[in-house]
Amino acid sequence: MNAFATVFYDWSRVVAGYFTWAGPLAVRIVVGWVFLWSGLGKLHILPRMIENFRGWGIPAPEVLAPFVSGMEFVGGLLLLVGLLTRFIAVPMMIIMVVAIASAKWADVDSLETLLGFEEVSYFVMFAWLGIAGPGPVSLDHFVLRLLRPNRKPAEYGA
Numbered sequence: 001m002n003a004f005a006t007v008f009y010d011w012s013r014v015v016a017g018y019f020t021w022a023g024p025l026a027v028r029i030v031v032g033w034v035f036l037w038s039g040l041g042k043l044h045i046l047p048r049m050i051e052n053f054r055g056w057g058i059p060a061p062e063v064l065a066p067f068v069s070g071m072e073f074v075g076g077l078l079l080l081v082g083l084l085t086r087f088i089a090v091p092m093m094i095i096m097v098v099a100i101a102s103a104k105w106a107d108v109d110s111l112e113t114l115l116g117f118e119e120v121s122y123f124v125m126f127a128w129l130g131i132a133g134p135g136p137v138s139l140d141h142f143v144l145r146l147l148r149p150n151r152k153p154a155e156y157g158a
Contacts, residue, residue, distance in 0.1 A: 001055075007068040008031075012112045015103065015148070018143070020135070021135050021136045021137050023132075023135070024082075024129065024132060024133065024134050024135030024137075025082075025135055025137045026077045027125050027128065027129060027137075028080060028085065028129065028134060028138070029080065030127065031076070031079055031081030031092075031122060031125050031129075032076045032077065032078075032079035032081075033076065033077055033080060034076065034122075035072045035073070035076030035092070036072075036073060036076030036077050036080060037076070037152055038072050038073075038076070039069050039070065039072030039073025039074070039075070039076055040069075040073050042069035042072065042073075043066070043069045043070065043073060046065060046066060046069065046094050049065040049066075049069060050062055050065040050066075052065075052103075053065045053068075056102040056103050057102060058098070058102050068095055068098075070090075071091055071092070071095065072095065074088075074094050075088045075091065079092075079129070081138070081139050082134040082135070082137070082138025082139050082140050082141070082158075083138070083139040083140060083143070084140065084142050085129055085130075085133060085134035085138060085158075086129070086133060086134075086140075089126040089127070089130035090126075090130060092122070092126045093123050093126045093127060093130070096119045096122050096123040096126065097123065099119045100114075100117060100119050100120065100123075104117055104119065108151070133158050134158055135158070136158070138158060140152070141158040142158075144158050
């Protein structure tokens with residue numbers, strides 16, 4: 001039984017420890033890339049996005065559609081390079097909640113349906129980045145290393 005724990009728990013934990021940098025980097029690349037291009041696309045079709053926001057019942061669509069589109073673009077760019085990661089994760093989570101509540105809620109007939117929305121997956125990824133941080137392969141890591149040279153990277157969480 002002890003050999004089982006050694007092989008399946010200890011060994012896998014040790015091996016995974018060498019790749020802790022990869023998880024946040026992969027998530028940042030995926031959501032950063034998706035939202036960079038999504039936001040840019042929405043900025044190019046802004047009149048249509050304003051009408052969509054109006055149809056979804058979002059107040060002040062002339063203000064919020066450009067704001068959300070720009071936030072997706074800038075947020076995607078910042079996540080892609082890992083700059084201000086924890087800060088930008090929060091408004092991106094809010095955008096996902098509003099997207100579900102306004103554009104998708106009528107389609108929810110079960111927990112399975114709700115959890116199947118890609119917006120829920122993005123929300124969870126943003127939440128994870130907000131809590132865990134961007135990882136060591138990020139501009140946040142290098143900025144904090146320059147600003148706080150006497151601290152260990154684990155102490156500033158980037």
